[in-house]
Amino acid sequence: MPFVDLEYRAVKPALMLAPFVESFWMLVNPTDVAVPVVLVPDGRVDVLFCFSAEAPYRVLLLGLQNRPEDQVISPYSTMFAISCTLLAVEYLLPAQGGSLLHDGRELPDDYLGMSAEDLRNFDRFCANASARLTHALPNAIDPRKRTLFALLYASGGSRSVQALAEAAGWSPREINRYFTRLFGLSLKAYSSILRFRATWPQLKAGHLYADGDFADQAHFIREVRKYTGAAPKQVARNYDDRFIQFSTLPEK
Incomplete structure (x- = not known):
């Protein structure tokens, strides 16, 4: 089944949201055919708003992957998504209670004040999600983490753990403890995913x-x-x- 049968769009967030949100995107399968795909690790955490002919509207929080995974895009399905950076996991998303590695969690159907009605118009979805996420932004962020993630993403995972630690003023041991606890993998392993994505x-x-x-x-x-x-x-x-x-x- 060629990708041309699917409808895809993506938009970048406003500058204020950029440290937390990589993009907003939509994927629609308007056909009666299930489309088999392979999802590969991309270093993102996604909030999915979706429904299909086979399943009612629901909201999912999907964590990191470090291996490929076979999936199927259901017939007559609509998916709008917010792709987030790791900084959002701690400061913006309802992701408390352990790492999100290979994990998906149901979120309330009214998360961010959204409903199935918001999936009728992608531009309106992006505007509403942006406004509500901007309102939820934290007042303060640990400057070590802000520096670490800015350099990590800017380098596409190519900078060493030691170089990132020195730039952030944070010991490699403490960084890896933080990564393992919150994200389920080490900084080195995450950098490898970003390097692959590049x-x-x-x-x-x-x-x-x-x-x-x-x-x-x-x-x-x-x-x-x-x-x-x-x-x-x-x-x-x-x-x-x-x-x-x-x-x-x-x-x-």
């Missing part, structure tokens, strides 16, 4: 060789296989748009 445009363009962020070609192949379950050549071909996150990358 390869998506090159893989989509058919560039199948390691760049400067990998030790060598063998390391590059291992990382791609680890996070997709396939060789770089198979990912680049992306038959039937199975790797859906690659299919939604903007064309250059």
Whole structure:
């Protein structure tokens, strides 16, 4: 089933929300056919507002993944989402009570004051979600965490734990304790996911060789296989748009 049968849009948040929200996006399957896809780790935590012909409206909080996962996009389904950074997990999302690694939680149907009616118009959804999230922003953020995450995302996971710790004024041991407790994996493991994600445009363009962020070609192949379950050549071909996150990358 080609990706062209699905409807996809994404928009960036306002500058004030950018440390917490990576994007708002929608995915609609207007057909009567279930679409099999592979979800690969992307370093995001998602809040999903969704319904389909098979399931009523619900709101889900989906945590981090560190391995590929087969999923199906249901027939006649609509999904609007807020993709969040890790900083949002502590300061903005209702994610208390342990890490969100490989975990999904039901949120109240009225989370952020939303309802199924808000899934009729994506622009209105983005405006309403932005307003309510902005209202919920914390008054203060630990400056070490703000610096750490800003550098982490800006580098695409390429900076070492030691370099990030020195820049943030926070010991590597304390950082890893924080990451493991709240997110379920180490900073090094999370950086590896971000480094893999940074390869998506090159893989989509058919560039199948390691760049400067990998030790060598063998390391590059291992990382791609680890996070997709396939060789770089198979990912680049992306038959039937199975790797859906690659299919939604903007064309250059």
